[in-house]
Amino acid sequence: MPTAASTLATPEQLAKYEPVIGLEVHVQMGTRTKIFCACPNEFGSEPNTNVCPVCLGMPGALPVLNRQAVEYAIAASLALNCQVREKSIFARKNYFYPDLPKGYQISQFDRPVSEHGWVEIAVGGERKRIGVTRVHMEDDAGKNTHDGYRDSDRYSYVDLNRCGSPLIEIVSEPDMRSADEAYDYLTELKLAIQYAGVSNCDMEKGNLRCDANVSVRLKGAEKLGAKAEIKNLNSFRFLRQAIEYEILRQVALLESGGRVRQETRLYNSDLDETFPMRSKEDAHDYRYFPEPDLVPLAISGEWLDRVKASMPETPASRRKRFTEEFGLREYDAAVLTQERVLADYYEQAASASGDPKAAANWVMGDLQALLKVEGRSMEDSPVSAQRLGELVGLVSKGELTGKLAKDVLLKMAATGDDAPTIVEREGLKAISDTGALEAIVDGIIANNPKQVEQYRGGKTTVLQFFVGQVMKATRGQADPAVAKETVERKLAG
Ligand code: ADP
Numbered sequence: 001m002p003t004a005a006s007t008l009a010t011p012e013q014l015a016k017y018e019p020v021i022g023l024e025v026h027v028q029m030g031t032r033t034k035i036f037c038a039c040p041n042e043f044g045s046e047p048n049t050n051v052c053p054v055c056l057g058m059p060g061a062l063p064v065l066n067r068q069a070v071e072y073a074i075a076a077s078l079a080l081n082c083q084v085r086e087k088s089i090f091a092r093k094n095y096f097y098p099d100l101p102k103g104y105q106i107s108q109f110d111r112p113v114s115e116h117g118w119v120e121i122a123v124g125g126e127r128k129r130i131g132v133t134r135v136h137m138e139d140d141a142g143k144n145t146h147d148g149y150r151d152s153d154r155y156s157y158v159d160l161n162r163c164g165s166p167l168i169e170i171v172s173e174p175d176m177r178s179a180d181e182a183y184d185y186l187t188e189l190k191l192a193i194q195y196a197g198v199s200n201c202d203m204e205k206g207n208l209r210c211d212a213n214v215s216v217r218l219k220g221a222e223k224l225g226a227k228a229e230i231k232n233l234n235s236f237r238f239l240r241q242a243i244e245y246e247i248l249r250q251v252a253l254l255e256s257g258g259r260v261r262q263e264t265r266l267y268n269s270d271l272d273e274t275f276p277m278r279s280k281e282d283a284h285d286y287r288y289f290p291e292p293d294l295v296p297l298a299i300s301g302e303w304l305d306r307v308k309a310s311m312p313e314t315p316a317s318r319r320k321r322f323t324e325e326f327g328l329r330e331y332d333a334a335v336l337t338q339e340r341v342l343a344d345y346y347e348q349a350a351s352a353s354g355d356p357k358a359a360a361n362w363v364m365g366d367l368q369a370l371l372k373v374e375g376r377s378m379e380d381s382p383v384s385a386q387r388l389g390e391l392v393g394l395v396s397k398g399e400l401t402g403k404l405a406k407d408v409l410l411k412m413a414a415t416g417d418d419a420p421t422i423v424e425r426e427g428l429k430a431i432s433d434t435g436a437l438e439a440i441v442d443g444i445i446a447n448n449p450k451q452v453e454q455y456r457g458g459k460t461t462v463l464q465f466f467v468g469q470v471m472k473a474t475r476g477q478a479d480p481a482v483a484k485e486t487v488e489r490k491l492a493g
């Protein structure tokens with residue numbers, strides 16, 4: 001990037017400073033309806049079809065709090081180890097923007113739903129806790145679109161379907177010290193929220209949005225430096241790149257005698273640069289005040305306990321169970337718990353197969369390859385977990401060779417039939433009758449005297465030739481290990 005390179009810090013300059021990062025994360029919760037009205041909370045509908053007087057902010061329309069949204073906010077709070085307040089207050093956050101017809105967001109201010117939590121990440125082999133300052137609920141704004149419509153070079157369009165979608169904002173302490181730590185924090189946070197069943201956290205659909213606050217200070221300094229807030233980070237990769245760029249920019253600025261301005265910046269992924277959006281000095285005053293149309297939210301200990309009791313297993317506990325119960329390696333357990341849908345799929349396949357380790361290999365290997373070829377996600381896998389487990393079970397029980405099983409999987413995806421049906425129809429059952437296999441081996445030995453002589457003369461690599469002949473004669477239905485053992489025995493005898 002020729003534009004930026006000359007203004008960025010050198011490694012020597014960088015080494016004198018410590019970066020400080022805090023994240024503000026918005027999560028759209030997966031409720032059926034919006035937070036204060038009964039409109040569907042849906043992505044991808046025709047613009048301005050999921051709206052009503054409440055979410056359009058018509059005068060006199062009154063909000064009614066969605067119980068499910070509160071339960072999700074509680075579940076997310078618990079998943080992030082936060083303390084849920086007995087009483088929290090909704091507040092109006094006032095500002096003008098075309099995608100906000102009410103002229104204010106209903107949010108929470110000094111009494112949010114929960115506080116004082118943490119998320120654990122791994123840093124250099126140690127566990128490090130990143131503080132979660134608070135979780136608060138709010139309603140989402142609409143969306144302005146600037147392209148894809150008639151005359152969109154001259155007009156902006158406003159879609160209010162998202163207006164009133166239930167959000168939680170999760171604010172971290174300024175506890176992260178590198179772009180990697182921020183990346184890992186967001187990864188663990190996403191996992192915790194997904195597992196709690198609160199949201200699918202799909203960044204592409206805007207269900208997970210992240211702003212990064214970045215500052216630097218001389219190593220050993222106590223006082224925090226002035227921070228820049230970077231908006232528009234719509235992927236994990238961009239989050240890391242934007243923070244890395246911003247650190248280099250700030251260090252270079254300080255090293256050349258300048259000062260970091262407290263401001264909001266945007267990340268441009270094409271240029272891999274951040275640039276100023278608006279200055280925080282003239283940032284709006286939101287004139288927060290308590291929302292007069294909603295009573296304070298009271299969460300009793302009993303309600304809290306009920307939500308707690310209904311919480312699904314955490315990713316950490318699942319990872320542990322996969323190693324202890326199923327005997328998986330740490331690494332495999334981590335891979336299989338990276339997404340909740342994947343963990344759910346694997347667990348079902350494992351129990352249907354009766355061989356959890358083999359199931360892990362199939363899920364991570366052949367199934368992933370199949371999904372990739374078909375351009376499908378785990379959610380709409382052409383082969384169900386139950387059926388994959390059944391296939392793996394056939395291999396484990398020696399009724400199907402691993403090699404033929406790979407073909408059977410492809411046929412399952414193509415035809416929608418299950419493994420036993422395909423094996424039966426195509427006559428692929430493994431040869432378990434040792435007598436039949438021995439007869440085949442005897443025939444092959446009789447027909448290849450030259451190779452037999454070579455083998456007996458000490459050229460043991462010829463063994464592979466015989467095994468290959470057996471596999472060919474049985475159309476892959478012989479177990480290669482058994483074939484090899486039989487050939488060896490016969491040649492020795
Ligand atoms: P603001 O008043 O600008 O909204 P807050 O104090 O509310 O700032 O913090 C917002 C986010 O910025 C939090 O995630 C917090 O951890 C982070 N943060 C605050 N100060 C700094 C700093 N000096 N450097 C980096 N991040 C910071």
Ligand code: ZN
Binds near residue numbers: 034051053056
């Ligand atoms: Zn509505």
Ligand code: MG
């Ligand atoms: Mg703030």
